Amino acid sequence: MKKKGKLVVISGPSGAGKSTVVFKALGERDDVCFSISATTRKPRPNEVDGREYFFVDLERFQEMIDNNELLEHAEYVANRYGTPRAYVEQKIAEGMNVILDIEVQGARQVYEKMPEAIMIFVVPPSIDELRNRLEKRGTDTPRAIEARLIRARQEYAEATFYDYIIVNDDADTAADELSAIITAEHCVAADRMEYLKDTD
Numbered sequence: 001m002k003k004k005g006k007l008v009v010i011s012g013p014s015g016a017g018k019s020t021v022v023f024k025a026l027g028e029r030d031d032v033c034f035s036i037s038a039t040t041r042k043p044r045p046n047e048v049d050g051r052e053y054f055f056v057d058l059e060r061f062q063e064m065i066d067n068n069e070l071l072e073h074a075e076y077v078a079n080r081y082g083t084p085r086a087y088v089e090q091k092i093a094e095g096m097n098v099i100l101d102i103e104v105q106g107a108r109q110v111y112e113k114m115p116e117a118i119m120i121f122v123v124p125p126s127i128d129e130l131r132n133r134l135e136k137r138g139t140d141t142p143r144a145i146e147a148r149l150i151r152a153r154q155e156y157a158e159a160t161f162y163d164y165i166i167v168n169d170d171a172d173t174a175a176d177e178l179s180a181i182i183t184a185e186h187c188v189a190a191d192r193m194e195y196l197k198d199t200d
């Protein structure tokens, strides 16, 4: 029987480098895929609908909640974000490891519904470096950057339920760590008990 994939939840402050690290790891493995979220946030100049996010209006977002189409959802800095359930369930059944890049409130909902999920928190080496990265990325106004730094500090205080912390100093090292965690999680004894039963 085909092994089910793992649900891998990645959180961390905006600007920590989650997308950078996740997309490096995705480029290196064909057993990992990425769940595209729905959001009411406006697309950034380089973002494409259906690639970074499904960009929807508030009405459609509420409809997705009402129809139970979202695995989890949350509000983050005045915008709403949610994970479409169908894609995640289908890919896990097919044996793919599915990465969710979601903030802490949504991650907690997943953790409570699916305790087997692998919970990973990505941090920059320091809050000063976080500010540098947000300024360099150039996608947020100074006001939005301040809001994201305030939210980052709140997220650190709430991030008590993660299994792993990746410090994204060097992005290649961080991507290697992410890949190593996924590999190791497939080796846990609980998933391999069938090999101990083969005693002939």
Ligand code: ADP
Residues within 6 Å of the ligand: 012, 013, 014, 015, 016, 017, 018, 019, 020, 021, 133, 134, 136, 137, 168, 169, 170, 171, 172
């Ligand atoms: P997030 O997805 O967590 O919001 P991004 O992946 O968009 O973060 O990264 C934020 C900014 O920091 C981007 O400009 C990215 O190129 C840069 N960045 C990511 N990882 C590193 C790193 N290890 N060192 C330096 N800059 C980085």
Ligand code: 5GP
Residues within 6 Å of the ligand: 011, 012, 013, 014, 037, 038, 041, 072, 073, 074, 076, 081, 082, 083, 101, 102, 103, 104, 105, 106, 107
């Ligand atoms: P950004 O606006 O920078 O793309 O994302 C802001 C925050 O929303 C990030 O912390 C990101 O992880 C989170 N996020 C993205 N998609 C989802 C989602 O589907 N659900 C939840 N709960 N958070 C999400």
